[in-house]
Amino acid sequence: MHNYFPQTDADISTMLQRVGIGSMDELFAEIPESVRLRKDYDLPSSLSETEIREFFAALGDKNKPLTCFAGAGAYDHYAPAVIAQILLRSEFYTSYTPYQPEIGQGTLQYIFEFQSMISGMTGMECTNASMYDGATATAEAMFMAVAQAKKKNKVLISATVHPNVRAVVDTYALFKGIEVAEIAEKNGVTDKADMEAQLAIGDVTGVIVSTPNFYGILEDYSGYSEAIHACKALLIMHADPSALAVVKSPAEWGADIACGDGQPLGMPLNFGGPYVGYLSTTKDLVRKLPGRIVGATHDVDGKRAFVLTLQAREQHIRREKANSNICSNQSLMALYVTIYMALMGPEGLKKVNELSYSGAHYLLDELVATGAFTPAFDQPFLKEFAVRTTLDVQKLQSKLVEKGMLGGIALGSYKKGMEDCLLFCVTEKRSKAQIDQLITIIKEEML
């Protein structure tokens, strides 16, 4: 028997006897013979653990890990050693959704901490137990806006929101029958006049913007919430929770819903996932919030305890009347960012941003000093920025990859008219020496 199966031949005989049948085959006797699989799958034979290790080592050699100067939705921040080790406690990772709170207080407690911390970062009053990723969290925020409006069915989204987030919002909207209109961008930021003009047309129930935006720019959203609320619409702000340690929070901008991805909170890049989405809102809208929510309560002996609550909103109760079909969350990843935020604290997160800011602004200065780059926009930014270059974008990227570096993301595939642009990102993990090395390689390329 394979090492994952505890049954011996004698055990199987005992069990067959109790069931009153003579063979395993009889367990499947009711399946029409024409669809019975009477052969093995066309798949490889079983590998031993040593062979598995060799197999993946060889596959890993086909990857080329690169020193990361890219962001665009996935950020290479420092991951404290503590987190990966705690996440390997199997009391956490092998547990199910805490539907039995008496034996799930560990999970319920860290989700409560997650909700508290994300609410703190966004400044919002409530946060759910986490979402799949930042893009789907934004699509669910759009659903909330439509659900609260009853008859209105139109959402505006700024052109400066990450195109991947926009793509998911568009897909969800298309199939649900929600109209999505774009707010134009102007010099890298949302065109407020265009938003106001579109709000004036009417029927808008939500406006989606982001901070920092796709280009890394910190937009000034002064007056947005007033204009949007005057039209009885909601302000939805997609925000990098790491940046929120220093930049103005969604609550301070007057947002009704904050959403985004927790990946910048020290999570490994992991080729795109698993990450963790978050979704926060006001007390008034809590009953429109999808997904699991943990609340504090007491047990029969008066002991403080935590429990999944407000479940009347969810699909397993409301079925086709639910506002969302979401069932699970990204619980273990919520634990990841909760431990991260606990370790970093307010001061650590400030330092992360300060170091990232310093590195990014130094890199921009050095790029401009080469004479081959100019800032794409004259706007304030934190750790990520767009530049135009006179160099061949593709050749430059290849050269950097050859030297083990992931340079900026080419913006041409995302934005018309930006074929000569790159989006660079610097986190606290990038040393001055690494930045200098990047510049040296670029200078070589210019020769």
Next chain:
Amino acid sequence: MKQYDKLIFEHSKKGRTGYSLPENKLPEYSFKAIPVALQRSLETGLPEVSEPEVVRHYTNISNRNFGLDTGFYPLGSCTMKYNPKINEEIAALPAFSSLHPLQPAETAQGALEVYYNLSQSLAEIAGLAAFTLNPFAGAHGELAGLMIMKQYHMKRGDLKRTKVIVPNTAHGTNPASAMVCGMDVVEVQSTPEGTIDVEALKPLLDETIAGIMMTNPNTLGIFETEILEIAGLVHAAGGLLYYDGANLNPLLGQCRPGDMGFDIMHINLHKTFSTPHGGGGPGSGPVGVAQRLVEYLPNPQIKKEGDRYFFVDGKDAIGSVSGFAGNFGVMMRAYTYILSLGKENLRQVGELATLSANYIKESLKEYYELPIKGICKHEFVFDGLADKSTGVTTLDIAKRLLDHGYHAPTIYFPMLFHQSIMIEPTETESLETIDEFIAVMKKIAIEAIEDPQTVKTAPHTTPVRRLDETTAARKPILRYVDLLNDTPES
């Protein structure tokens, strides 16, 4: 052991730090240069704690959790099978975990090969043409799958097909996914045996039907033997068949959804393919389709040309359902599992899981009411105790099991019965574990008659006992600051 119930915030003291960051070598670039109007003034409320306190806190709260490595989870429809340790080791390999999702395909060939090979392996197991691995969970896969169903009809100009048929025994996500996809739900009734009533289905099949969603075996653990007739009827009416893969485990090695006539399906990698549930996620819900639907799979789509792997966006794709390409770390674990078992052992999964379920059912049917008799697949449902005279409910039995060191079964689902207890043992529990569980279930059934009060007030030995869920919902306390401001009602 000492009872521990602190929150991390309760360890906070101004001046403590838990991080290790380098000195700023470029202090002349200070973010204070950012306009003040764009800077935050609100406190974050994050705790200030040292590293050892963080480690001890999370270790202590982990002790308040029950996991698969702690004990048996007879949780119906959740397929709580052993999570192999090698999967974790492989998923953590830096050669994969350090890859940026947007780095050039040439520098991520190993990762792309994992994505491609896993999708191909699932296609072989499902009997379908191709899989996307982008959806993040089962419900997310359902949504993507229904979008594909809708797109198929739209691309054919068949715009009136807006309804999806869902059995009344279906998981709640099925009708909810249809709603999110902008489709209307039509419920089809079950026969007294718990399978779809084909005669009730027939009149529903008109030109407004986009398709039907089914699980097979269904949520009662019963194989829908009339599946070929159902597939013939739905296809003849112009609809498609969606297979909810939540119950795929018993069919491993036995039969394939594609061969039964299903056009679209999702698989829960965190059920059938052994990836950890993680206390509620991350999961993964790959979606497979028949050949004529391949072009509609969500972006990005995986392609292989010669020996080279890459992602592309398809022009007829439904669009994107994920920021990048899904929960890659979960895919690494599932692929490791498939390679570890290999074709020889994969076929035993279905047999052993099914045998274990039937063994438990036959051993307990005198003590618990078994509404649907005969051979089940991976799971079965009791309708409460055989003797209900003492008023002991399914909830009480579930809670009493916690005292004996078991997770509870799935309870009050399916809603076909009032006292549903849904049990699924999986293939990774030993006969000894199963026998001990059976003995405890019998003991509780007897205790329900001899000492019902003890069962009704269970659990007694868990870190906390039954909770006041009513107050939690009536007066939600969802953050630490709300807890601090909460004044108990006198």
